[in-house]
Amino acid sequence: MSTPNPRRGSMLLLLPIAAIVAVLAALFAWVGGWFGNHQLTPQKMMDFAQASGKQQPGFRRAHSKGVCFAGTFAAAPGAATLSKARAFSQPSIPVIGRFSASSNNPYTPDGASPVRGMAVQLKTNDGQEWRIAMNSFPFFAASTPQAFQAMNEAGKPDPATGKPDPEKMKALLAAHPEIAAFMAWAKSAPKSDSLGNTRFNGVNAFRLTNAQGEQRMVRWSMRPRLPVVALTPEQLKTADPDFLMKDLDRRLANGPLVWDLVAQIAAPGDPVTDPSKAWPDSRPEATIGTLTMVHAEPQATGPCRDLNFDPLILPDGIAGSDDPVLRARSAAYSVSFNRREREIAEGKSAYPVNPHGSAR
Template identity: 55%
Template structure:
């Protein structure tokens, strides 16, 4: 066999540019992953560092559980579009069809043993699977706007709330320094202090908070936010009710309500006007913006998250169908990245047998991973 065949020389010469291009692409991908992970810039804020801060803020790591909103229940049902959203987005679920979902109702905090009566923030997450094979994941909260405007401020807020090992409570000096550095947080603090607490998940409004883009079949783009507004009448808890509330009263109330009938929330989309901020979730849009009710979320059943469909779902808010895009809000991208890290850590806990429940610790059914 000849060592070099002259007939192969032209092919070899033509192949080199392609091989070089492939090498550059692979190298670029590797650099991108290195940058994202923080390997190339050790001082940069990464999803891993942010998740570490959340774990520290929890006081301890609860293996096998979500690092945030650890306590919750799985729910199932469907979204029923009413056709009003078709003019705004080409997403299939806005048509007059029923789209099934696997969802989760939860409370804020990193402890799966948290007390419902002390949880200021409540949440709803949905994974909707439309009949065209596309998926939409939503993660919504009971607060109407975010506490801070930037990712770095969000990280600093998390660090400021980390318990001091000596006292088991956050350091007041660090919290005061955070408030001085981020005066926009005063609006959120005022909401947390003055807004009434609902008596149930069923009569709580859940807000998307971050801005998104809807694109219709013609290619028209609108900046939007949305909320799930309950059809159940709102009722406020008194201070006495909160003090006396059972630690699991939200899940107990949910089961009692579902035994009587399904629960419903209307999806109300708010349309931005030119100049409304889309990159700052701490800035609410004016109340006079147009609102369009595009369909209804219907919860039919609930199961403990230990064996429910929601346990192994990462409710990444950037898993979106055609007709919906993320906005320029940097906190939206940060949430997506941190959710991924948290998901990978708890799934590793479960797969490796390190989850708390796998080593003999017992939690109420609705509080398991």
């Protein structure tokens, strides 16, 4: 048995902060216009994402490492009082989903990933789709695409030192204190030891409309039925590079994994267009459905691989808010998807042929 390398372990513990900035820099591009900088185009933003990390052709430009899963979604009693979406009246809906790590290197060790993601696709029997994209952080790093871009620029390593310019970072945090709050969370937040007990949050707000025309602004989260168990620093030091994926297989061999979809309902005055501001815990909540996961398989040949989990693909009864970061996410996913599809069509993809075919 090899002896654990303490230096490797300490480096892994330091990865979350550096990786948060580097990875988030790859997540979004504002396709609808400029970032307040007329030298920056959406194409250049995606070029930046591709230049960071160890991007592989055919893979997502961010959250490249992942695993597909399948299961069902069942609406909770009373969910239809909040939204007329068919998902809340159909008894059971098949689900295709994906867990992901935050790096744009598809071979990054699971222990090096500071953020985990969950995305799901629900297709109801009336032909409508609902795609949900969530992450394990409780709020987003920046309040606007412009602030996000400023963070990207400040976090870019200086070629002379290999590290971000501290003066640029200091100025950024002074101008955008929400970014400092996010970095503080990333530094101190415990990591769960399993995807199966991880909570995933939708930090953007959406509008639910019921059959009576009543509207409510909500944010949702997937909350695991399993109790959260924190990964210890010692476990992180010696963790298998794919321990999250292997743990998932072990757990599913013993039965399904279950999450409750919970909607937090905004009160008047709550920030519905600023994902960097969490709503108070005192806001009313409603469980609106249950996700039951029964199967997982590698993304290389799984049905989630070629699926674009655009958070603005929504059914009647659910609408996106005016949050500009939400719009940016949708635009970025589209750019990433189109580039991946082109690489696959040109035979440049690092993936094998997908037996499920291309899924939109």
